[in-house]
Amino acid sequence: MDSLLNSDRPPVFCPGCSHDRSVNVLDRALQKLGLRGSDVVIVSDIGCSGLFDTFFNTHAFHGLHGRALTYAAGIKLAQPDLKVIVTMGDGGLGIGGAHFLAACRRNIDITLLVLNNFNFGMTGGQFSCTTPEHASVSSSFLNALEKPFDLCHVAACAGAPFVARSSVYRKDLPELLKEAISCEGFAVVDIWGGCPARYMKKNPLSPKEIEAAIEKLPTYQGVVSANVRREYSSHYRQAAAKDRREVPWQGIETIFEATVRERREVVFLGSAGQRVITAGGLLARAAILAGMNVSQKNDYHITVMRGPSVTELIFSPQAINFTGVEEPQVIIALAREGVRRCWGLFEKMKKRGQIILASGVEIPPTHGQILEVDFKAGGIKKKEMALAACYLLARDRDPITVEMLEEALKQTFKGKMLEEARGVIEKAASISLHE
Amino acid sequence: MGLLFIDGNQAVAMGALYGGCRFFASYPITPASTLLSAMLETLPAAGGIVLQGEDEIASIGYCLGASMAGMKVMTATSGPGLSLYSENISFAIAGEIPIVIVNIMRQGPSTGSATRGADSDVQFMRWGCSGGLPVIVLAPANVSDCFTLTVHAFNLAEQFRCPVFIASNKEIGMTSQTVDMERVEKPLIIDRTLHESGPFLPFQVNPGEDVPAFLPIGGPILVRQTSSTHGPDGYITTDPSEIQAGVERLQRKIEANIESFSYFDLEERKGARTLIVAYGITAGAARAAAAELFEKQNVPVSLLVLKTLWPVPEQVLLGAAGGMEQILVVEMNLGQYVQEVRRVLCNQKVDFYGKMSGQLISPREIIKEVLGG
Numbered sequence: 001m002d003s004l005l006n007s008d009r010p011p012v013f014c015p016g017c018s019h020d021r022s023v024n025v026l027d028r029a030l031q032k033l034g035l036r037g038s039d040v041v042i043v044s045d046i047g048c049s050g051l052f053d054t055f056f057n058t059h060a061f062h063g064l065h066g067r068a069l070t071y072a073a074g075i076k077l078a079q080p081d082l083k084v085i086v087t088m089g090d091g092g093l094g095i096g097g098a099h100f101l102a103a104c105r106r107n108i109d110i111t112l113l114v115l116n117n118f119n120f121g122m123t124g125g126q127f128s129c130t131t132p133e134h135a136s137v138s139s140s141f142l143n144a145l146e147k148p149f150d151l152c153h154v155a156a157c158a159g160a161p162f163v164a165r166s167s168v169y170r171k172d173l174p175e176l177l178k179e180a181i182s183c184e185g186f187a188v189v190d191i192w193g194g195c196p197a198r199y200m201k202k203n204p205l206s207p208k209e210i211e212a213a214i215e216k217l218p219t220y221q222g223v224v225s226a227n228v229r230r231e232y233s234s235h236y237r238q239a240a241a242k243d244r245r246e247v248p249w250q251g252i253e254t255i256f257e258a259t260v261r262e263r264r265e266v267v268f269l270g271s272a273g274q275r276v277i278t279a280g281g282l283l284a285r286a287a288i289l290a291g292m293n294v295s296q297k298n299d300y301h302i303t304v305m306r307g308p309s310v311t312e313l314i315f316s317p318q319a320i321n322f323t324g325v326e327e328p329q330v331i332i333a334l335a336r337e338g339v340r341r342c343w344g345l346f347e348k349m350k351k352r353g354q355i356i357l358a359s360g361v362e363i364p365p366t367h368g369q370i371l372e373v374d375f376k377a378g379g380i381k382k383k384e385m386a387l388a389a390c391y392l393l394a395r396d397r398d399p400i401t402v403e404m405l406e407e408a409l410k411q412t413f414k415g416k417m418l419e420e421a422r423g424v425i426e427k428a429a430s431i432s433l434h435e
Numbered sequence: 436m437g438l439l440f441i442d443g444n445q446a447v448a449m450g451a452l453y454g455g456c457r458f459f460a461s462y463p464i465t466p467a468s469t470l471l472s473a474m475l476e477t478l479p480a481a482g483g484i485v486l487q488g489e490d491e492i493a494s495i496g497y498c499l500g501a502s503m504a505g506m507k508v509m510t511a512t513s514g515p516g517l518s519l520y521s522e523n524i525s526f527a528i529a530g531e532i533p534i535v536i537v538n539i540m541r542q543g544p545s546t547g548s549a550t551r552g553a554d555s556d557v558q559f560m561r562w563g564c565s566g567g568l569p570v571i572v573l574a575p576a577n578v579s580d581c582f583t584l585t586v587h588a589f590n591l592a593e594q595f596r597c598p599v600f601i602a603s604n605k606e607i608g609m610t611s612q613t614v615d616m617e618r619v620e621k622p623l624i625i626d627r628t629l630h631e632s633g634p635f636l637p638f639q640v641n642p643g644e645d646v647p648a649f650l651p652i653g654g655p656i657l658v659r660q661t662s663s664t665h666g667p668d669g670y671i672t673t674d675p676s677e678i679q680a681g682v683e684r685l686q687r688k689i690e691a692n693i694e695s696f697s698y699f700d701l702e703e704r705k706g707a708r709t710l711i712v713a714y715g716i717t718a719g720a721a722r723a724a725a726a727e728l729f730e731k732q733n734v735p736v737s738l739l740v741l742k743t744l745w746p747v748p749e750q751v752l753l754g755a756a757g758g759m760e761q762i763l764v765v766e767m768n769l770g771q772y773v774q775e776v777r778r779v780l781c782n783q784k785v786d787f788y789g790k791m792s793g794q795l796i797s798p799r800e801i802i803k804e805v806l807g808g
Contacts, residue, residue: 009670054670059653059657060658060661061500061503061660067523071500074498074499075504075652075653077500078501078505079652079653099496102489240480243479247449247477249449250437251437251438252438252439288613297609302550321720321726323716326799
């Protein structure tokens, strides 16, 4: 195959820069693979490695510092047949560390070439995550305080199935890159070279010295057998093809007459685990079965299994413009946590308002009429109280009826869950009330 | 099909599917994480891709890659995550990469309150990235708007090759409402214009046009994308006149077309001397307030609900405010969009009412402001 180098735009690196060599090595690897320019995208990072895409007649994507792996992953997922090659320096690797780890873990078929020259060449030779502690760079003494990392070791630990380290001067580097590009998965090649303009001014680095330094480190020559596994994008497609779910949101048909003529506000004040949001959803569905407009707004702690659980419902034959509750007609007070959260709400309640109060729950002074219910005595468990309260509302036909509630239960639950819910309704029906 | 009972985030997911979204990536953040769930429940089964990124920077990065490879893409976050999107948003502007960014706003500053709504980011979405070039921001006022405006957002992103924001709010995104889908507006779908014939330069525009034709990375014709200042060929340019022409075009392609996507509702009442201007979740309270003022207190007040926030639909504002003695801007923050209204209506008295306590602004508060003003 022909060279994919862009004859209109020859490399513009400093004299003696190892990147010149990397450009030619990559071209030879692409030739060995017999790839056309349109089979390949070069995603380049920032810095001198960020110039690579301009030297090739391939697809090209040049983005932000350290983020090249993210663009590459998006491209590969969208165009699974494309060969995706990322060129990045040691600087980009450091700033994009999280993406490097994620790429190793995720194993999308991308080849990452780290053009490792131990410093930020373009910005003045500052230290990077691979600069040796003993090197003299433009960051004064700072690099002496930080330990450089072995990116091959990190890649292997994080799950990359192909990891190799090589001097840019190695004769068979094109062959190694060919293997890396052919590997179906995330392949990392750590290519060591020198930056004559910055790093090598104070830290001489001959090809022999590079070779000697690499030999002192653990060897990475390609396939990491422990990490060989399925490639992510093909795996994703296979898994997604099995996902036969239908769109989860289905309409609720009107089968009952509406029971309310004007806006009604109902608030459940409970605690985590009392299923107040589920009960609110049932009440909502029951009302929608009668063609009413409903809104439901929930409030609970980030730690969802502890603390207050509040649900606010609005029922209206007209459109609901304002979704906040101002003067609730009904408060269902089931637990101290929820009551504490909405203490001020009781004050706002008008005389015609109704409060269903679980025995033992303290509430502030209020104008509303209190209906105290001893759920416990009625054999109703903590997690059943909210549903039982729905029944008490339905029995008074405000804002729903018992028939509407039963239909909502039938549409929401199946099997054992439905039986249990019906059991709660029966227990609620036989409860004795003290006004 | 009956009434749907869905929240704003689910409606955005439905709108995205309808609008042709094929790729969604985001990092979980309250109150946007239920949108990630909704996309996972629907998009893979519809043949699309959902990715949970390792962070917000990655999530938008995945989208930009997939968009350039030809897919319609969307990401979702809230204030803290939007901060991390910033650099990639300016890339999407510079590289003319279509993307829909859903911002479910919550109480700031900083980490703020994850489960409390606020219109925290109204200026941030416009000005929160380098370069100062315009973006499109659409603000749904309720659940059904979430559907319609998301479809519009995809269309505009495709049409103008730019980032388009959906500026939602926890109070819309996580509050369920009944929606009659048969009555919800469903815009026609627009796809990006593809390059058809002749030599292809990735950022070349045809004479008289401002948006370059698109080809995907990965097709038979080579495509270049770059975040660097570039000429029509997608290579770095240092030519000052080419640079200036490039940024002016990026500005013009959005701002010159504002009238084609100025979405708003105007409730005009005869004899009104006050105009309320609202957007987002507060629009509902303002609607209720205006209705009550008229029906119960015989005070006619007009209401302008803006659904396009950026670029500022100046003609809409000027038209609605003409002849009004008082303009009252109501928003769930300490006064952000009111600055734009004051700029546009510089000869009129523009008052402001807002709060940022995690609580909704109520119709009662708005009525008090109108009568007291």
